[in-house]
Amino acid sequence: MKLFKFTSILAITLLFLTSCKDKETSQNVSTNKSISKIEVIDFHSTHRCMTCKAIEANTKFTLDTYFNKDVKDGNITFRVINVDEKENEKLAEKFQASGTALFLNVIKNGEEKHIDLTEFAFMEGNDQDVFSKELKDKIENELKTL
Secondary structure, three states: OHHHHHHHHHHHHHHHHHHEOOOOOEEEEEOOOOOOEEEEEEEEOOOOOHHHHHHHHHHHHHHHHHOHHHHHHOOEEEEEEEOOOHHHHHHHHHOOOOOEEEEEEEEEOOEEEEEEOHHHHHHHOOOHHHHHHHHHHHHHHHHHHO
16 A cells, blocks of 8 residues: 555656756747847646646736736737647747746847746745746846847
8 A cells, every 4th residue: 555655656746747847948049130029938738737827827917017018018928838739839849848837038139038937937836926026037137138
């Protein structure tokens, strides 16, 4: 019985770790030279844990609270992408998102810089105050570069 419990817990842990990627990287990609904005992209799989849902809710809260004007003006966009849907396959590949992931795609004069915030998002995703403050700071720093 103890072996069964241990095996079950191990299997669930491995499933969670493989579906919830936690690395922070930055990648540059070239696009339309006239575009300068920040895309906030929340990737997720069909089956979502409580933290994955909190990341989306707290990201939306942060954008609504601190960046409402930037969102309305089109300087910041927010997209929620299900990586399990066929039509999202290429975008998920572009960001190397196989499960839950949070990215800032900073586009300056058509040059894309992918900032992977997944590790931060999972560490602070269930604490709205801390998550929102840190995400706000990260977005403000990137807005200054545009």
